[in-house]
Amino acid sequence: MNYKFILCVFCLFSSYLMAEESPTERYVSQHTMTDIKYNLRLENVTLDHKPIFDKAISQETAGFVGYYAASGKFRVYQDLIRLIFEEILDCPIREDFHFLAVPLYPQRTIKTLEEISQAFFYQKAHPQKVIEQFIPMHLSLYGNHNQIGFCPAKDFSLAAEPTHLADLYWFFETLEIDPALIEEAMEIGQNYFGVDHRILVQLFDPSYELMDQNSYPASPNGFPYVNQAVSDYLLKSTLGFPPQIYLLLHENGLLNPASTLAIKRYAKIQPTKLKNYEQELRILIKAASYNHLEKDLYKEQLMQAWEIS
């Protein structure tokens, strides 16, 4: 009886901790802010962006799964995909969804978690070639502050180059849109936000089901770290943090706006500037010429992939 009572008290305490601390808060409690600051300084990272970080951390509520961060190029990249969907493919995209990559990109061949395990363990694929298909994420904003691996706070602060942009060029070429518009769009972004613009992407999946089917705990070079679902780390604080997470990008998962994925984006931008930038980018895409047949073909393939009749 005594044993059960102690166990119950422990469980109540654990559930209290889980309810009270979000992943980043838990990470900070574990490492302390002093240690985080001290270590990030080596990479030329100061916490100048802490107000943005604190705002994002306060939003780590139910369904929160993790962060990705990059330079402002990633914002323009995401916005261009959305605008092509809205203005050319006539597919409105909900406001809290942003594409993490271009759907149907043929170089992205890995479609299931099983194929990841096959690639690494049975086909001896080179890690670098496999991870080119994914994007990294960490459950905590300050994750890997003191060790090798993807650290969202660092990549945000240093405005790191986005992991991939090649698929955007493929998208433009497929629809026969002048790829020079990509450079033009990047310049528009730079004109509004400056060269050192950056973006913090916060991902949510209310049921964790989508995330468990499309992400895996990984070592920094992509090898599966453990055969365990990402949600386990979010629900059981005792597990700590995996080195990082890799997100599998395919049309039936995270690249489907009808999925449960929701994304919040953070950056230091004045709302009026943001509105003007969005308008200018929309005008650019609206005026772009494209091949109608290719557009129809792409849309048809996409609808099939999304299983929308």
Add this chain to the structure above:
Amino acid sequence: MIKAYAISLLCCISLIGAEGKEIFSLYPECPKHEMPYRSPSARYIDTYGWESISQGLKNIGTNMIHRTTFDRISHREEIGFIGYHGSTQEFRIFQDLIRVILEEIVDLPIREDFHFLRLPGHPAFFYKNLSEYPKGYDPTFFLCMNYAIYGNHTNPFSSSYYYFAVNGSSQRVIYEKEIQWIFETLEIETDIIPALFALGRSLIGHENGVIYQIFDMSHYDPRQPYYALADTQCISWGYSTLFSKVVEGVHPTPFPNQIRMLMNNHATLNPYSSLIIKRFDKYPAETISSYMQQLREAIRSLNFSVEKATAYRSHLLQLWENDEL
């Protein structure tokens, strides 16, 4: 009270059943690797003490002025860490030119945490591992490292700290001449090389050198033991045991000698390998970013043979993707 008891019981059940949700149906058996490990720099400092290290550095003509930076660097030592190598800004320019040429001309993106320590694909670097390498020591084929960040603090010829502090190197290599091979391979005019180095020198300072922190993260593949690559490529001078044994936390701590890592196209000059090479200096991020951008623009403007670039690319991929060591 009953309600609280019921909730806690539910929590209890959920936690007891916390075996985890498996996500891969095909997942190999991975042996549990264990190895006693403690940061070599911490062990070194414990053994010699700050006073002796500081005095030793003074005796060889430098001081502890870089301690803050070096403490931060050594704080990053984790299992997989091999050692430190200090060198010159000239070596850095050599490395960055190789990176930019590969990225801009050969169309091979190179990960940020990898740097070329010699010319990749050069026919001289064909020994796949230490057992293939003939006996004897030739600095062309080896990179010398310290186990600890203040290693050999009394010997300027073997101290990474010293080389960083004085922007020096034990090797008197003329990198402008050394890099010619890659230019010739791609049929780029070699006359431009001095101007490229001069551009690099004008954009970064030369008050201090660079320090490399090198890791072998073979164990990122959960089937591999710690230091699987290092054991075939690194020799611990003065010891006949495997590198992984020397670096173990239980081994006597002073690390008096050097680590020598074989330079070869298959493993250590291979960005697809498990090596992680971090490079540190004391310049602000903006300085480095502007320097890299200008170097990149200069390389982009060069004429080269597309045919030769394609052939070099295939050659490198063939070497890098063949991981039989």
